[in-house]
Amino acid sequence: MKQRVPLTLAAVTAALAAVTGLAALTAPAADGAPAAAAQGKAAARMPVERSLLVCPAPSTSDIAETVYTAITPGSAAAGAKGTARLLGATKDAKQVLELKEPGKPVGAKASGAEAPALTGIADGFLAPGWSAQQTTVVSVGRTRGLLGVGCTAAGTDFWFPGVSTAKGREDYIHLTNPDDTAAVVDIKLFGPDGAVKTEPGTSENIRIDPKSSKAISLTSLAPGAQLADVTAHVTTRAGRVGATTQAGEEGTGSDWLPASVDPAGTLVLPGIPADATSVRLVAFAPGEDDADLRLRLAGPTGSISPADNEQLHVKAGMTASVDLKDVTRGEAGSLILSPADGKKAVPVVAALRVVRGNGPKQDIAFIQAAAPVGARATVADNRTDQNATVxxxxxxxxxxxxxxxxxxxxxxxxxxxxxxxTLKAGTTQNLTLVPTGGKGSYALTVETLSGGPVHAARTLTIPRDGIPMFTVQTLTDDRSTVAVPKATQDLTVLTAR
Structure with missing residues (x-):
């Protein structure tokens, strides 16, 4: 029988450090309690030391005007060091803006169709809560509208209910690779009858080169399909990407449609404007079971079921939709999807297409199902004009x-x-808060102090020529801390066996 080669304490320490990252190596308990007891303690939450964000290329319009805003909330500790920059997601990586202190946002502007996708990198004391937003105004043309999107973390799996291949829609999935190695992406489409047949060689093994971005037209994937309501599923075979969808609708407007929160049995779609003239819900059940959903609108005084639309049946693997019309009826609200009475919880994804205005004076925005704000969440670009930010x-x-x-x-x-x-259960409150004497763009940060989970969304309105151009961004936890497991010294690993 072979004996295990004894390890030095230095080697054990190095191994533990490699496994636990920032975890501390602690001495055994003084009373001789086994190491396992010490390991049973809850993991500590520590500030993250590095944050990475990805922002899509803002527009293909020559008259596009884009504003970037970035912030790390909080205040600086004495002697703290860190950097935070937005850079072009290209090999030459030209700097767009740099943040030097927390608590105060920094802005930058870009014009025309040449503005690239961006990568945001923050480290040190500027990493926890690092947030960025890009807001684009296109005054005329097929893609006119106010397009707002929060820069997000790169990932490997994204759901986009609410995209479309219908005539008059121009939807593009933007894929940005922030890393030094290539990413390989698949895109699957699901309509009201299930999986949509795509052109061979167009939707699988899509290569995204290192430090580059690519926009994929949905109509190019399935040119024969003209479907009003589609769900797109983006996954990576290799690497990771930032992914979001830009949707344009002829005669109505355009905006970004971010990914829905991961499939869940209960979803919240927050922040439907009070004056919405049309609201359409699109949902998809990715598993093998049908979903029967109860629909409730959480308004200022409580939750009600929309008239004639109390429930929605979603067949497994198929996209379902329902027109809720002017469901808010002059009072802002949030839509809550939950299992219908007596039905089991089936994971779904969902999004809303929202219209404000009438006739030629309309604009659209999209609200995806969102996670709670958690401990803290920030939206970076808000305006001080009257009623511009809600x-x-x-x-x-x-x-x-x-x-x-x-x-x-x-x-x-x-x-x-x-x-x-203070929020009553099952209600939605609107708030307008601006900095004292504020000028330029500012950030809004929401911190949960007590009670149940809170969902939040910000509506930004910038009217143009009588059109109520608007965009809605949901707020989710800023991932400013990470759980770090506690490691303990266990000398039994040094024992030869």
Whole structure:
């Protein structure tokens, strides 16, 4: 029988450090308790030391005007060091903006169709909560509209309910590879009758070169299909990408459609504007079971079921949709999807297509099912013009909640402002909060203080020529901390056996 080669304590320490990252190597308990007991303690939460964001290329229009805003919330500790920059997601990686201190946003502008996709990199004390947003105005043309999107983390799996291959729609999935190795991507489409047949060689093994971005037209994947409501599923075979969809609708407007939260039995789609003239729900059940969903609208005083649309049946593997019309009826609200009475919870993904205005004076935006704000969430680009920025807060569960909302200084000056808000269970409250004397773009940060989970969305309105151009961004946890397991010294690994 062979004996295990004894390890030195230094080797054990190195191995533990490699496995646990920032975890501390601690001594055994003084009372001689076994190491396993010490390991049973809850993992500590520590600030992240590096954050990576990806922003898609903003527009193909020559008259596009884009504003970038970035911020790390909070304040700097004495002697803390760190960097945060937005760079072109290209090999030459030209810098777009640089953040030097937390708590104060920095902005930049770009014009025309040549603005590239971006990668945001933050480390040190600027990494926890690093957030960025790009907002684009296209005044005329087929892609006119206000297009807003938060820069997101790269990933490997994305769901996009609400895309379309219908005549008059121009939908592109933007894929950005922030890494030094190539990514390989597959795109699958699902319509009302199930999987959509795509052109051979167009939807699988899509190569995204290192430090590059590619926009994939959905109609090029399935040129024979003209479907109003489609769900796209983006997965990677190799590497990771940032993924989001830009949707344009002739005569109505355009905006970004971000990925839905991961499939779940209960979903919240927050922040439907009070004056929405049309709301359409699109849902998809990716598993093998049909889903029967109960629809509720959480408004200022409570939750109600939309008239004649109390439930939605979603067949497995098929995209379902329902026109909720002007469901808010003058009061802002959030849509809650949950299992219908007596039905089991079946994971689904969902999104809303929202229209404001009438006739030729319309614009569209999309609201995806979103995760709660968690401990803290930030949306980076807001404007101080009257009623330009509206924050919607929803306590969707059966518990009341309390949050703190902070408006940062503007990129061109001002002082922060803060307000605490108590939310009754099953309600949505709208809030307008601007920095004192604020100028330029500012950030809104939501912190959960107590109670149940809170969902939030920000509506930004920038009217043009009588058109209520708008965009809606949901807020999700900024991932400013990470769980770090506790490691302990276990000398039994040094024992030869």
């Amino acid at each position: 924050l919607s807060l929803t306590a969707a569960s059966g518990a009341d909640a309390k949050v703190r909302v902070t408006a940062s200084p503007g990129t061109e000056g001002g002082e922060p402002a803060s307000q605490e808000v």
